[in-house]
Amino acid sequence: MATVPAPSALRVALLGCGVVGTQVARLLSDQSDDLAARVGARLELVGIAVRDAAAPRDPSIDRALLTDDAETLVDGADIVIEVMGGIEPARTLLLRAIAGGASVVTANKALLAEDGPTLYHAADEAGVDVYYEAAVAGAIPIVRPVRESLAGDTIQRVLGIVNGTTNYVLDQMATHGLALDDAVRQAQELGFAEADPTADVEGYDAAAKAAILASLAFHTRVTIDDVSREGITSVTAEDVAWARQTGHVIKLLAICEASEAGVSARVHPALVPEQHPLAGVRGAFNAVFVEAEAAGELMFYGRGAGGAPTASAVLGDVVSVARHRVLGGKGPAESHYAQLPIAPASSAVTRYQVRIAVSDRPGVLAQVAQVVAEHSVSIEAVRQAPIESSLDGVTAAHLVITTHHAPESALAGTVAAIADLDAVQGILSVLRVEGS
Amino acid sequence: MATVPAPSALRVALLGCGVVGTQVARLLSDQSDDLAARVGARLELVGIAVRDAAAPRDPSIDRALLTDDAETLVDGADIVIEVMGGIEPARTLLLRAIAGGASVVTANKALLAEDGPTLYHAADEAGVDVYYEAAVAGAIPIVRPVRESLAGDTIQRVLGIVNGTTNYVLDQMATHGLALDDAVRQAQELGFAEADPTADVEGYDAAAKAAILASLAFHTRVTIDDVSREGITSVTAEDVAWARQTGHVIKLLAICEASEAGVSARVHPALVPEQHPLAGVRGAFNAVFVEAEAAGELMFYGRGAGGAPTASAVLGDVVSVARHRVLGGKGPAESHYAQLPIAPASSAVTRYQVRIAVSDRPGVLAQVAQVVAEHSVSIEAVRQAPIESSLDGVTAAHLVITTHHAPESALAGTVAAIADLDAVQGILSVLRVEGS
Structure with missing residues (x-):
């Protein structure tokens, strides 16, 4: 095997010291020997960037690590952990870290949802990792x-x-x-x-x-x-x-x-x-x-949330990106991102369950079924039940219709047409059915 | 970042061509462009070791790849995928692959359960990966x-x-x-x-x-x-x-x-x-x-099983170990395995639910409760219900006792003492309660 000279320690910068940041700092300290064994190098927390270095902190935090100069901290780091949240200054700091050759671990779902691919692309160009396990579903490895x-x-x-x-x-x-x-x-x-x-x-x-x-x-x-x-x-x-x-x-x-x-x-x-x-x-x-x-x-x-669970996900990512740095590279490439078209919401194929208040008289179900069929939507099940107090004094019943799969647009049109029927007093609810 | 000259192709050897092996070969071929993009090098299936190269195969298998000389195949490979199962010759072939500097992906639970740490240790010594996602719970990433x-x-x-x-x-x-x-x-x-x-x-x-x-x-x-x-x-x-x-x-x-x-x-x-x-x-x-x-x-x-699900897990492992080879190394080290003591089964702390047939007369519950208490076991719940036909003609009742957590040994002793009571006609079942 090719051997790359392994660094004896990796410099870790932490951006943010809220609930998650505090737990990350604690785990980095408590598990340091174990982490070093798994990574093949020690992880040295070199600083924690905060807005107000004088503000009160959890007693487990070493105050000497606190700084309000995030840029200098980032510039000297091998690995940058971002748990500050929000779009800015998080984005600018992470892009700066990546451009400087640092690997990045972030829990920032707002930033990734708005502009994740910019980060991923920059990381691929720079040959570094962006890992973000904590940004989706907290502690769950997904x-x-x-x-x-x-x-x-x-x-x-x-x-x-x-x-x-x-x-x-x-x-x-x-x-x-x-x-x-x-x-x-x-x-x-x-x-x-x-x-x-x-x-x-x-x-x-x-x-x-x-x-x-x-x-x-x-x-x-x-x-x-x-x-x-x-x-x-x-x-x-x-x-x-x-x-x-x-x-x-x-x-x-x-x-x-x-x-x-x-x-x-x-x-x-x-x-x-x-x-x-x-x-x-x-x-x-x-x-x-x-x-x-x-x-x-x-x-x-x-x-999906909480300081300790989220910190656990962050630490798992830190071990992976640190290990890749010890090897001198990054994890499986994501550079083959394609720009696939975004399908319009109306093109979704789904099932509806529509609950309707109808006049309680013969033939109503047949009318409703007719309208549904005219929209090329197929009914899977129908339930009828009396309504105790009707909407307008007329004796009324609940009609619950569950459809088979159909395009969203056909289903929406079907519901509108049902609402127009004389015997229909009101559409009580429209819910999609998933997972079947 | 340090740059390692990346190989243009990695030579992949497949050991075994049953249900899983056939699916692995198919996915390697169907997904080859995508896999190359993720790994940073092409994955070239150079041979499939089988016991009988002339036996009938799925038509998707390229018969020119089949060989009964597994040792030569292993010696020329960068990555060895083992889906043949059984202890031997799988163990010898995998240790040979590792010693020769190949990374290994295996779905062989019998081998790992008997002798996994020998493989992991050999791999750490050689600086290569052993990945085995498919060996536990099939397709589930665990x-x-x-x-x-x-x-x-x-x-x-x-x-x-x-x-x-x-x-x-x-x-x-x-x-x-x-x-x-x-x-x-x-x-x-x-x-x-x-x-x-x-x-x-x-x-x-x-x-x-x-x-x-x-x-x-x-x-x-x-x-x-x-x-x-x-x-x-x-x-x-x-x-x-x-x-x-x-x-x-x-x-x-x-x-x-x-x-x-x-x-x-x-x-x-x-x-x-x-x-x-x-x-x-x-x-x-x-x-x-x-x-x-x-x-x-x-x-x-x-x-947890099935050809395609298991093959999916194998392929995920292949991408990881291949990517590590492109980088010139291996994944997070496992060399810090400790030899922890194995606790005796009797030391487990658990809860029992014991179902007993008892004579349906006053005071039986008190007797049973007394015996349980004498063994320092605490009762969480008791249910009584009549038994329709008793075991020996005497009117009988079901007594279902659920305990709090207690050492396995105390619980076993308690059940034996209950069985000795005159009013107890028989122990119908003893089940542990978990997950609460």
């Missing part, structure tokens, strides 16, 4: 399995529960019959949701992760602007109860697909069959379900 | 996540459903109320079980994987002889029905733990709470649940 374990396979589809807050909220609604607002309030009290829960409940966080997952799975460039997004704010306790009656649970899914029309990524609430592995993902846990041509169905499950 | 993603973390415990045949059998018993023999017969008809199902139902296959998982998770040397093993042959339809009544499902688990007493690995049927992620693993699927200090709970789920 980036490395997709990028390395499935390197000889072809991924067709990714379904992810990638936001713990909304999964907790939906789970509480399902298990305790809570209304959405009450479940969100409970999540806030327990620290699972922020004071302003918008980024979670409106699906922005999940959309960022969907962009990263789609880019990774299909070796192309998908940004958060390419992701169609719908949050959970319209999901009602009644939707959740009806889901159960039809053998489903409601999950907020990030869905990435490759088809002839191109690559698509979307985030929306969906009915998942109770038998599907994603249906059992409870509380604030995350999971990513992957369908690959040869490997078949795979699922990766674990904690 | 080796790479444990060895790389969790490289900065500490694994405490691994619980695995690593045998698809027994999981299918237990699932059929649970969902359709089948007896064990009928479920095994059905699995045989569907191709999920072999004509002689001993290796699966007696837990030998799971024990081999437990040895590999324990070695990997705890960086030590655990062989199949260190694994305590109990199969599913004593599990009855009644056990399965009672499991459900107490909110559990029965799974055959491979359990690897690190404690102060050392490292232990065991395989046995266990009650898993219905809410636990492993409880939802249905049919012939596999899953590995990992508890790590910082990352928390992780689970990896997918197909």
